[in-house]
Amino acid sequence: MNKKTQVTSANFMLHGGDYNPDQWLDYPEILADDIRLMKVANTNTFSIGIFAWSALEPTEGHYQFEWLDQIFENITSIGGRVILATPSGARPAWMSEKYPEVLRVDAYRRKQLHGGRHNHCFSSAIYREKTQQMNRLLVERYGNHPSLLMWHISNEYGGECHCDHCQEAFREWLRVKYLDNLKALNHAWWGPFWSHTISDWSQIESPSPIGESMVHGLNLDWRRFVTDQTIGFYENEIVPLRELTPDIPITTNFMADTFDLIPFQSLDYSKFSKHLDVISWDAYPAWHNDWESTANLAMKVGFINDLYRSLKQQPFLLMESTPSGVNWHPVNKAKRPGMHLLSAMQMVAHGSDSILYFQWRKSRGSSEKFHGAVVDHDNNSNNRVFQDVARVGDTLENLSEVVGTNRQADVAILYDWESNWALNDAQGFGMETKQYPQTLQEHYRYFWEQDIPVDVITKEEKFDSYRLLIVPMLYLMSEETIERLKSYVANGGHLVMSYLSGIVNEHDLTYLGGWHQSLQDIFGLEPKETDTYYPTDENVVIFQGHAYTVKDYATVISAKGAKVEAIYQKDFYAETAAVTSHSYQEGKAYYIGARIEASFQRDFYSQLVSDLQLEPVWKVKHEEGVSVQAREDLTNYYMFVMNFTEQKQSIEFESTVYDMKSNEELNRQQELTPYEVLIVRRPK
Template sequence: MINNRLPKIWYGGDYNPEQWDDVTISEDMRMFKLAGIDVATVNVFSWALNQPDETTYHFTWLDETLDRLYENGVYVCLATSTAAHPAWMAKRYPDIRRVDFEGRKRQFGGRHNSCPNSPTYRKYAVRMANKLAERYNDHPAVVAWHVSNEYGGYCYCDNCQKAFRVWLKEKYGTIEEVNRVWNTSFWGHTFYEWDEIVVPNGLSEEWQGGQNTNFQGISLDYRRFQSDSLLEVFKLERDAIKQHSSDIPITTNLMGLYPELDYFKWGKEMDIVSWDNYPSIDTPVSLTAMTHDLMRGLKSGQPFMLMEQTPSQQNWQPYNALKRPGVMRQWSYQAVAHGADTVMFFQLRRSRGATEKYHGAVIEHVGHEHTRVFRESAQLGKELIQLEDKIIDSRINARVAIVFDWENRWAIGLSSGPSVALDYVKEVHKYYNAFYERNIPVDMIGVDEDVTPYDIVIAPVLYMVKQGHAERLKQFVQGGGTFVTTFFSGVVDENDLVTLGGYPGELRELVGIWAEEIDALEPTSTNEIVMQEKVGSLSGNYTCNLLFDLIHAESAEVIATYGSDFYKGMPVLTRNKYGNGQAYYIASSPEQAFVQDFIDTICADNDIVGEMESEQGVEVIAREKNGETIIFVMNHNNEIASFDTAERPYTNVLTGESYQGKINIAPKETFIFIKGEEAK
């Protein structure tokens, strides 16, 4: 449970009373009650207000805010205010300002504008966190601590350059080892002194904003270093808080598939994971579901916080469409269904000026409750009160895991070939979507996660195989598991050095093949996957594109071959028996129809089925708690669709209505059942 002070799904969001007068704040208190708002995140960007100079601190406004919220039945997720440093700090201490990819020193402005390796930033950020924790540790309103906000962005300043060299010394020990893992004998890059190493930016090894690099090892390590540097400043604030507040959970809001930080490392350091969900109007709902599952996977399946979403529209996309009626409620429940124990927004009241004045809010600029968005928000608030503690702290039990690794993603992006069109996230989502379509739950796991609880483990485009990972996968398959990997896998180690002896390197024995060459064609050029015979749901021909591994079967059985080009007849789908299990290799990027038939086949082999059968666009997922199964059914379609409960009766806990058999569900509607409750 997140916090015993409020044992229900938290409902609320970011609130900025420092932007409003007393009359407006009083009106907000009234409207919060109408909407069922019970948690407000405050103090996110208030550093300049809290600290006007090096030694002066003003917390009276925050005292009044916490007291006022608590008196009106609203608890507080208290931020540390360190997400944007004050102007006076930028003026007096230039080291706090970042240097960008092109080597330019930033002026004051924007946010995410502090160098994580600035002694000034670390000093004053930690001091602020300490003072806040000391002052508010025992305040009854505080139910969570929120450190900074949406960490991100890289810095290339002198402080970062010096800290990078220290980081390298700690990681590799000697300059000789750095030369080895970076392969610096290439292009005469051998280093003899630590201070010869410079940051890889537009002035040295990289170009196109960091999309390309001459030395993958250098650039890969700098991404690790920057992710670690930002994580370190989070930990410094976290530890300052914990000196005074050991029983209140501490988090910071992550950003889902954000590419620059290794969130599996971050999850280990957070009491509870929280993240901000901002899909576009055309984002596949399965991709949003996958991202929820990824955030849940950062702490081995523990529930997470939905820290931000918009009740209506965003302000920062090219076309900021409104959420259609019912969508906010449904996407909120989708988050809960996939493991969220909170539903929170950015923001509770729309800002009057600056860049987020057109970002949606529970309370619109008109300032009253007679709006569509407020009515929908109030409806959801009432339902969450009605649900009480039925859902919080429940878990999702999955027999399938998909491996996701940020460092592998970085390495693929930096690989200097073979194809600019290779998108790691798209390839992962392709396989996730096939399970999603069958209402089969999936855990998104990191490469260090224990795989023994699963029946199926899939690692799409596992280009980088880190030390020990291949051995864990072998043990998993030997024990009876089913493992699947794809083209462009097993190519390099964690230093982006090619594993010699033939692709897929350390996975070669497990999958029973070796890849001689990799063909890369522009995405519209396709080949065929020709089944040798019907295998489960797989039959006939399918198309594939992008990359084409030219593989040779060793111990593996050939299930399908290429249908054209000079490698016609070479294997494209193989299966290798290994111990008591089996390992598949898919040598190209297949069309979705192949992936769906393939997943159906291996699920049938493992007796894995979804919670219910449903029409396309109707999502069914379950959480479990105390022996009960809570089932969410969501119709994401714009028309009526159906699902089938089979012979078992279910009762909608929100309405008390009973259902059995094939049931129609309205567009954008959500039903919540507790399995085992008999129809009334």
């Protein structure tokens, strides 16, 4: 784990971002000035061609690569590197006009018009042919260019199509999944419910609001199909790239849902990640919002970083961010002084080997003309945002030895896209209070606050390397996952699980006979029912002599050998178990039966961490709102001490540390100004 794993051939931190020279081909003075400003901004890497199809192929079969040749040479002249994108994220108008099948059909069965972006059909044979043809021309022309660093495939894959081609592709996908056996499909979908039994494959349609699907197995399989169809389209795109440039790494940019700052929900990234060489993602937190503290938002950013880093257990890339505001939040607030460097260093602290922006230069027109950029409409290198970017570049130049390093974690939290899909579809519990990703972040919070590193893993990963595995609200569990959890505990692992876990199998069918017997064996209990609360309802649990408030959910538990750690105080299940522990063979399993306030989780995990002797390897004394995160190699810890508050904060190192820029020994006591970050090295 401590060995370096460089995800690109660059031995420096990447700094730059999305560059759209195709918008400025009639402005040669702008293109010339870009090169000058790139050096002033301390940038070195640029993503090119993401939306450039109409500039590369203005009419069918008529190609214009000369402008891109020149851009390559311009960037090469300053020692820069290029991340070359395939342009499939936005088609030229001539293609939509001549080949209307490339346009998506929405869930209402309405054909979409040309416009916007990402509204192409992933099943379209013509679009697959055209994208692969374009990509082959790109790789033949630029595959051996010395400045080519990596391939950026399309852009922010997402969405779905319901056209006739996609319906046929879905039916074929189901035929393969269910071995051409309609009886197996009907059993998995519980077909007799409301007379939904399928008697011919042609009767299957994708879910639609026109006739809202109550067949949850169908809904779940459709979401799986959308992921697989998207991956299939991506795999078609990269054929010539793998063929002609097998040593050039490939990525595509993942996303997060911005306002809640939870993982992107429409695609199962745990599947998609296996097809990428490098994970990259686009981060746009709403800093300085009016509904949460800066530290709370930083915790959520940390969770997503640790999830995307853990997908491949290697450094990732921040492919897009903004040096200040965006243009699509309800309120597009500028970053306050210091926040840009702080937010950039948080990404690096959690495993990013890049700080890249959308965008290099603001567009002059259309929907992104006011989206944040390095170069504003004033073309001025002296404005605040440009200077903030230059400062980040200067800081990154001192972090070359951090490139390729990772984070060692003894604690893991399990996140699962399929389980969240199924839980959200379930017509039960609280329709607005399920909040699966947010619940996982609440469990993550304690470890982030205590500077204890966490891997956020998926169910396919190995469990046995972790001393503590936390599995909240894993509603959907296959028998395979259950048995792997059982083996983990039996072999000495410590497992924490919560309410609404293990209720349905991989087909979204409930387990008969109550909770799965293996789960009963592990936890020494049986959940009897789940009480769902109105917003005004609450209960109280007593844990180690202290009272804590319960909201939203409470599980009525029948303890069968489990030790009762906390009890309810109210309602018909007063004086019964709310939290339990149970030794199972060599390990121990804990069950949290209710959604309990944050202070309970701090106290519960504090005790558990003490029992397991889990500690941060980089102890720094600090107050709430300061985060200390680190990466490591065989000889050093690289520590990022970050003040996510609006007040000065005092910190104290427990041992000798060295400033990353000057390499000088620092005083152990330091004061951080608001939004300040201190980057130090500590020898092992």
